[in-house]
Amino acid sequence: MGKAKAKAEQIKGKLKEAAGHAMGDRRMKAEGKAEQLRGKTREELDRATDDLKKDTR
Template sequence: MSGTEKSKAHAEQAKGKVEETVGRAVGNERMTTEGRADQAKGKSRQAKEDVKDAFRH
C-alpha cells in the first residue's frame, strides 16, 4: 500500500472515531453517525489498497 494512501486511510478512521466519540459525549446523533461513516470510508480505502497490494506481489 502506498504510504500516502495508508496515511489517508488511518487519518480518516481516526477522525471518524473522534467525531463519533464527541457526538456521543454531547448527545449529537448526527455527529455520531457521520463519525461512523468516516470510519467506514477509511476502512474501505484501506481494504482497496490491501487488494491492490495483493495483486502487486
C-alpha cells in the first residue's frame, strides 16, 4: 500500500471519528479511531520498507 493510501485511510478515519462523535455513535467513533491506527501502521510499515530497501543498496 502506498503512502498516499495510508494517509487517506487516516483522514477517512478522522472524519468517521468526528461524525461518530457528533452523532453520539460510539461504535462509529471507535471504527474511525481504528482506521486511523491502521493508516498510521501502514504508513510506518511503508517507511520501514523504504529504509530497508535503501540499506540493501
